[in-house]
Amino acid sequence: MSHKILVIDDDTSFCIMLKTFLQKKGFEVTNAFNALEALELIHSQVFDVVLTDIRLPDSDGLDIMKSAKSVSAKTQVILMTGYTDIKAAVNAMKMGAFDYVGKPINPDEILHTIQQSLKKTAQSENPDTTVSKKSDATAEPVTFVKGISTHSNKLHEYITLVAPTNMSVLIMGDSGTGKEYIAHSIHSQSKRSGKPFVAVDCGAIPKDLASSEFFGHIKGSFTGAVNDKTGHFEAANGGTIFLDEVGNLSYEVQVQLLRALQERKVKPVGSNTETKVDIRVIAATNEDLAEAVRKGDFREDLFHRLNEFSIQAPRLSERKNDIMIFAHHFLAEANHDLEREVAGFDEEVTRLFLDYDWPGNLREMKNTIKRSVLLTRSGLISTDVLPQEMSLAPSSEESVALYKEDEETAIRRALDQTNFNKSKAARLLDIDRKTLYNKLKLYNIDL
Secondary structure (H helix, E strand, O other): OOOEEEEEEHHHHHHHHHHHHHOOOOOOEEOOOOHOOOOOOHHHHOOEEEEEEEEOOOHHHHHHHHHHHOOOOHHHHEEEEHHHHHHHHHHHHHOOEEEEEOOOOOOOHHHHHHHHHHHHHHHHHHHHHHEEEOOOOOOOOOOOOOOOHHHHHHHHHHHHHHHOOOOOOEEEEEOOOOHHHHHHHHHHOOOOOOEEEEEEHHHHOOHHHHHHHHHHHHOOOOOOOOOOOOOOHOOOOOOEEEEOOOOHHHHHHHHHHHHHHHOOOEEOOHHHHHHHHOOEEEEEEOHHHHHHHHOOOOOOOHHHHHHEEEEOOHHHHHHHHHHHHHHHHHHHHHHHHHHOOOOOOOHHHHHHHOOOOOHHHHHHHHHHHHHHHOOOOOEEEOOHHOHHHHOOOOHHHHHHHHHHHEEEEEEEEHHHHHOOOOHHHHHOOOOOOHHHHHHHHOOOOOO
8 A cells, every 4th residue: 555645745746746755765745835725634634644835825834734734643754945944844743743954855755754754653553563672683773873973972971871781862963963873882781772762753653552663462452452562661671761852751651651660560551460661761851850840741750760870972063172083973874775886075075064063963964965975976065966055154264173183083093993904993983994094195104
């Protein structure tokens, strides 16, 4: 059965073009050219994906997103946005949007984002697909880039310190700062590394289904319960459960969650039997939970239960020395995913990356680089394939000089740590051998 997509934009020709493109890819697509039409469609049928311009003549994408989510929490909302609306799009992601794509729109980029959103929906419907086991050879490895900045060193000091313990960890930070990667790094360095790591998007769980999602249910326990279901807590037994955006849980669900965490027992909906679970809890939020406690929106006892140890995920703009390290990592990922061989970034792009504020943090950088790789026809990514907001960022020769100095230091340190084994040094730096040879030549490092 084809996935249903609603495309909303007041640019009629663009809207029809995108509909035609997506239909050729096998989707069932409906167009709306204003918010009124869109809202009527949203309330008359359920869409798997809603793709909407953030600015509409009679409303905006945020209202569309709220309506779509109220009808079906499983509907993924993707925003299309220009330069001036990037911050609004980032805020929308905090409120539940899946992602945003910048204008001018590239159809292949849209297609990839839609496919990723549908993959996320599939994972939420089948909790076992979100389980990562280090001992499972078929599991996709989670790569965590360390970085060399002061913020990175402090972050990894905390990860190394808390990972071997069973303490609950609360990871705080803006959207897109890599909180799930931090959680996975803690899990992989813990004694539970060979057991499941179950990631739960708390913002995507409807209030009425929260008990079933967290604790499971037995067949026939309520309308629609056609089979037994294993809840997230039981799926994570022996391992780690990661509660992403925990601040989005309703007050009633917080009560149920607190009891499960205190007693380490769960009772599936419709069952009279409690099951013991041995889990470690890691939670993440982009909200100020302490302030939510003061306002009465978040239970204080649950906050303290989750916050045995806290870690702040730094914004990308605070990690200037790490920016190009992350950039090369995402470039390697994009080359692999898109089967391309883009060699790197030209000097002007490096300057722009270092000066840009990155409101969407690592997620924005990853999307930007993947889009750029898709559009690049030469060996290096240049400014003409970057989103408009990147090109408008001010330049700074000092930033480029700082990056080069820190990169040379990182290369020399990696060579020293690997006894000047270039293959091992390249892996440690998360770059390929060819790139390392180019850097050795650039910095006149003789071996």
